[in-house]
Amino acid sequence: MSGTGHASLTIIEPPAEQFQHDAHDVAGDLTHRRVLRKALGSYDAAFKKAKGRFLDHDDAKRRAARIKRDAVEHLSDYLEEFERNVHRNGGQVHWAQTADEATQIILSIAKNAGVTHVVKSKSMATEEIHLNDSFEKAGIEPIETDLGEYICQLRGEPPYHFVTPVMHLTKRDIADTFEEKLHIERTEVAEELTMIAREKLRDAFTTSLMGVTGGNFLVADVGMIAITENEGNARLCFSLPDIHVALVGIEKVLPRMADLALFWPLLATSGTGQHLTCYNSLIGGPRQGAETDGPREFHVILMDNGRTRLLADPEQRDAAQCIRCGACLNVCPIFKNVGGHTYGTTYQGPIGAVITPHLRGLKEWKHLPYASSLCGNCTEVCPVKIDIHHHLLHHRRNAVAQGLNTWTERLSFQMWRLGMKSVLAYRLVGAMSRIGQFFYRLFWLDQGWLPTPIDGWTKSRDLPEIASQSFRDWWRKEGSSL
Numbered sequence: 001m002s003g004t005g006h007a008s009l010t011i012i013e014p015p016a017e018q019f020q021h022d023a024h025d026v027a028g029d030l031t032h033r034r035v036l037r038k039a040l041g042s043y044d045a046a047f048k049k050a051k052g053r054f055l056d057h058d059d060a061k062r063r064a065a066r067i068k069r070d071a072v073e074h075l076s077d078y079l080e081e082f083e084r085n086v087h088r089n090g091g092q093v094h095w096a097q098t099a100d101e102a103t104q105i106i107l108s109i110a111k112n113a114g115v116t117h118v119v120k121s122k123s124m125a126t127e128e129i130h131l132n133d134s135f136e137k138a139g140i141e142p143i144e145t146d147l148g149e150y151i152c153q154l155r156g157e158p159p160y161h162f163v164t165p166v167m168h169l170t171k172r173d174i175a176d177t178f179e180e181k182l183h184i185e186r187t188e189v190a191e192e193l194t195m196i197a198r199e200k201l202r203d204a205f206t207t208s209l210m211g212v213t214g215g216n217f218l219v220a221d222v223g224m225i226a227i228t229e230n231e232g233n234a235r236l237c238f239s240l241p242d243i244h245v246a247l248v249g250i251e252k253v254l255p256r257m258a259d260l261a262l263f264w265p266l267l268a269t270s271g272t273g274q275h276l277t278c279y280n281s282l283i284g285g286p287r288q289g290a291e292t293d294g295p296r297e298f299h300v301i302l303m304d305n306g307r308t309r310l311l312a313d314p315e316q317r318d319a320a321q322c323i324r325c326g327a328c329l330n331v332c333p334i335f336k337n338v339g340g341h342t343y344g345t346t347y348q349g350p351i352g353a354v355i356t357p358h359l360r361g362l363k364e365w366k367h368l369p370y371a372s373s374l375c376g377n378c379t380e381v382c383p384v385k386i387d388i389h390h391h392l393l394h395h396r397r398n399a400v401a402q403g404l405n406t407w408t409e410r411l412s413f414q415m416w417r418l419g420m421k422s423v424l425a426y427r428l429v430g431a432m433s434r435i436g437q438f439f440y441r442l443f444w445l446d447q448g449w450l451p452t453p454i455d456g457w458t459k460s461r462d463l464p465e466i467a468s469q470s471f472r473d474w475w476r477k478e479g480s481s482l
Contacts, residue, residue, distance in 0.1 A: 015344050016367035022342040023371075032168060036336060039167045043330050046273025047381075053275050054265075064266055065385035068321035071253050075311065078220040078253045079302060085223020089285030091298035099129035102303045106131065106212070106245055107138050109299060113243055115140055115210045119201075121227070121234035122146035123214030124162045124324060125247045125303060128346045128359075131212070142212075143204045145233040147197055154181040160340035162347060163271045163326035168339060201233070211237035211295070215248035216323070217263060218302075221256050224284035225300060228264060228277045238283055244295035246283070250302050251311075251320040263323065270325035270383040306359035316391050319354045321384040328378035328388055334371050343368065350378035354391045362395065366404050369395035430470050437466045 026032060051057045071078055083093045096102035110118065118135060120126065120142055132153070135142040144153040148165035152158065154177050159165035166174070175188045184196055213234050215225035225246050227234050238244040254263065260280075268274040287294035310320050329335045329349030340348040345356045345365070353368035369392040378388040399405055419425045440463070457463070 015364050018344055019342060019367055019371070022344070023338040026339045026342055027337045032339060033337065035170055036168060036339060039164070040330050040336060043273055047269065047327070047330075048273075050269040050273045050275055054269070057269075060262060060266055061383050061385055064262055064383055065318075065321065067254065067259055067262070068323075068384045069318065071255055072251065072311065072317060072320050075250065075253065078255055079218075079250060082218050082220040082223055082253060083302075085221070086285065086298075086300055087223075089223050089298075090288070091223070091285040091300060094299060094301045096301050096303045096305070099303075099305050102129050102247060102301055102305065103131060103134045105299075105301055106247065107134060107140075109243065109245060109297075110135075110140055110210055111138070113209055113297075115208075115243075117141040117143060117204065117208055118210045118212055119143050119145050119204050119208045119237050119241065120149075120211070121213045121229065121237045122149050122159075122165070123212070123247060124159075124346055125214045125249055126212060127159060128305065129247075129303075131247070143201065143208070145201050145204070145237060146229075147194060147231060147233075150197055150201065151177060154178075158341065158346075160348075161326060161329055162324055163329075168341075205236045205240050208241045210243040210245065211241040212245045212247065213237050215246050215252055215300075216267065217260065218248055218253040218300075219257050219260065219282070220253055222282075222284060224257075224282045226254075226260055226264075227281045227283070228267060228279070229281075230272070230274075230278045232279050235279055235281055238281075238295060239293045242295055243297045243299070244283065244286075245299045245301065247301045247303060249307055250304055251307055251322070266383045267323055267325050270323075270327040270381065310355060310358040313358070316354070316358070316394055318386050319351070319358075319388075319391055321386055322351050322355065323384060325383055327381040327383065331377040331381050333373050333375060333377075338371070343371075350388045350392065351386070354386075354388055354395070357395055362399060362402065363404055366395065366399040369393075369399070427470070427472070430466075433466050434468065437463075 054060050086093050094105045096105055116139075118140060120132075122144075126132070132142040132144075142153075144150045146165070149159065151166050151169070151174055152160075160169075161167045171188045171190055171193070174193055175186055178184055178193060178196060179186045182196065182200065187193060187196075213225075213227060216228050217226040219226055225248060227238075229235075238246075254260070264280055265276055268277045283298065286296055286298040307320065311317055324347075326349075328351050329340070332349050335349045343349070343352055343356075345352050345360070345368070347355055347359075350372065353371060356368055357365045372389065372392050374389050374392065376389045379386070379390070382388060419429045
């Protein structure tokens, strides 16, 4: 693989070990870190400028949080209202409890219409259920039409970031990919690369019978889905094919059309540092009598896939308020060092570490909440005021309470607890540590011929120096003279 792409070439199980392996590789790649930090630096400058356009950005976040909290607390009512209004508009609503159910509904619609290829706009929900793989197994060609997703598809990689799928790539990397996969004359000019992709995709839009999109919001009072984008490809996906299928998580609902006046600018500012994205669309049903474009069939699939487990947790329920802006990824020091692919999940970064254990199970994904410095940047930038870094602590606590941590970890903390509760034990540990430090220097520090229990720490850090004299001993000798 060329350039800075980091889809893992080594498959390891379980996910925690895969994360450790990939994080070690990526964190040491200085080229990758330089590309990523340049991209995030540009975002930071744009975000600071864009949020200044709000009269009171903090107040806008508080209002958005109240609206989303209301939507989550009364989710069933708003979803039923949305369904009634979609039916009134002539569309169809399908309910999918699992990823398999969502996949089967979409495949059934495609097969009944004799679809051979599908155009898709960027959708994390379809990434979540691995829809492209299912299409290919069914003999249907999926074609990603968002430029970033198209590049990911050519490279055989998942999106690196759920707003900026190829944040980790340079123009040279993309030129390499186009030259290898599309067999075109090499160019590293961004405009020319974009036009090459546009030419390749144009025929797909005009010949596909079916377009698949996600949805940024479900607007309950009018029965419409709201899509925000910068390229216009989503508009082509739902306006040219005869069938439009939108796969949307149930948590995306907003109560009222008027709420978009707040959420569209807030999403753009937090996600890309824009005041408003280039294209903002509302789709509420199939083509009506006098209309000349739009689908003849409109299907909305409302997907659960573990979201009700999150909603059932009153302590962490506010994580369902997430509008997938990606702001928490952009400010996270861990993401800046290990990158998006290392997480091994559809949703990366801090919010991914919060929602993935709910969507896919805490047992296998408990390592993600530990991949955090708990600096609080994620909570500070969240446009809907999700208490992200505290939720990471909640997951850590829950993992311990459920006995999901390793026996070595449990033993270590039991010994630490005993040592901290006893003065004698505390002093004994201190004395033994000084003895252990002597032997470590003698046998391991310079020779390195035997493994030690602290190898994982000392691979990338210096072992802290242990004082030759404890504070208690020093005070006994010197304190009385102060």
